[in-house]
Amino acid sequence: MLLVIDIGNTRIKAAVFEQYTLLDFVVSERIEVQNDIDFFLKNFKIDSVILSSVSNFEYKKLFFPESIKVVIVDNSSKMPFSNFYKTPKTLGIDRMVLAAGAVLQFPKKNRLVIDAGTCITYDFIDENDNYFGGAISPGLKLRYEALNNYTANLPLLRLESPEKVIGNSTNSAIHSGVVNGVIYEIDGFITNFINQNKNFTIILTGGDTDFLAKRLKSTIFANSNFLLESLAHLYQYTK
Ligand SMILES: Nc1ncnc2c1ncn2[C@@H]1O[C@H](COP(=O)(O)OP(=O)(O)O)[C@@H](O)[C@H]1O
Numbered sequence: 001m002l003l004v005i006d007i008g009n010t011r012i013k014a015a016v017f018e019q020y021t022l023l024d025f026v027v028s029e030r031i032e033v034q035n036d037i038d039f040f041l042k043n044f045k046i047d048s049v050i051l052s053s054v055s056n057f058e059y060k061k062l063f064f065p066e067s068i069k070v071v072i073v074d075n076s077s078k079m080p081f082s083n084f085y086k087t088p089k090t091l092g093i094d095r096m097v098l099a100a101g102a103v104l105q106f107p108k109k110n111r112l113v114i115d116a117g118t119c120i121t122y123d124f125i126d127e128n129d130n131y132f133g134g135a136i137s138p139g140l141k142l143r144y145e146a147l148n149n150y151t152a153n154l155p156l157l158r159l160e161s162p163e164k165v166i167g168n169s170t171n172s173a174i175h176s177g178v179v180n181g182v183i184y185e186i187d188g189f190i191t192n193f194i195n196q197n198k199n200f201t202i203i204l205t206g207g208d209t210d211f212l213a214k215r216l217k218s219t220i221f222a223n224s225n226f227l228l229e230s231l232a233h234l235y236q237y238t239k
Pocket residue numbers: 007008009010011012116117118119139140141142159206207208
């Protein structure tokens with residue numbers, strides 16, 4: 001069995017896979033992650049690990065028995081697409097993994113992958129498996145935090161659904177600005193993508209998937225485990 005670890009800027013996600021089937025899954029705090037890994041090692045017959053990280057978390061300090069094969073995805077890993085990003089060395093590993101997952105799981109399609117995590121990333125891979133890049137913007141939680149951090153008078157609010165677009169109080173104006181702002185942004189990127197492509201697939205993933213999916217205008221494939229699944233697919237591809 002394969003242990004898959006995705007280290008994002010906010011949370012660490014780990015999952016056990018039998019081939020492409022997810023058997024168990026955990027979201028960890030940084031200090032608990034070794035405990036969660038040990039639990040998986042004890043309770044499943046793990047023979048390999050695949051890990052990708054975009055954070056400063058020192059994953060090299062994680063302990064795995066020597067009998068286990070550990071694959072760390074990095075910018076030189078073999079990928080199932082041609083990379084046309086102008087700065088491939090600074091491309092986020094998570095974005096590469098998402099692009100790989102999209103190519104391996106949705107062959108011969110124009111694909112847009114949207115990952116609503118700490119940041120919202122947009123990645124485009126065409127039907128000939130060419131990766132071109134996309135966009136990076138602040139995620140929902142980051143927007144609430146930025147409004148509070150860089151002003152004197154705006155409170156720090158928790159994610160909440162705005163009742164209307166015209167906020168009639170400080171709190172409702174912030175909720176509208178953050179949540180409706182993200183929704184208009186994502187719908188805008190999707191509309192632009194649909195206008196320029198036929199034969200396409202749109203995938204939404206990341207920690208805010210469920211909150212956002214039901215609020216978007218467009219029909220999309222929403223799967224908060226898409227990055228973990230993509231790591232499992234990439235592992236089989238690189239093997
Ligand atoms: N328990 C939680 N802790 C932190 N963020 C959460 C939690 N549940 C949902 N979220 C949402 O998930 C987003 C972060 O997504 P995630 O995919 O975990 O990020 P990353 O991959 O960058 O670590 C935040 O914008 C936040 O709104």
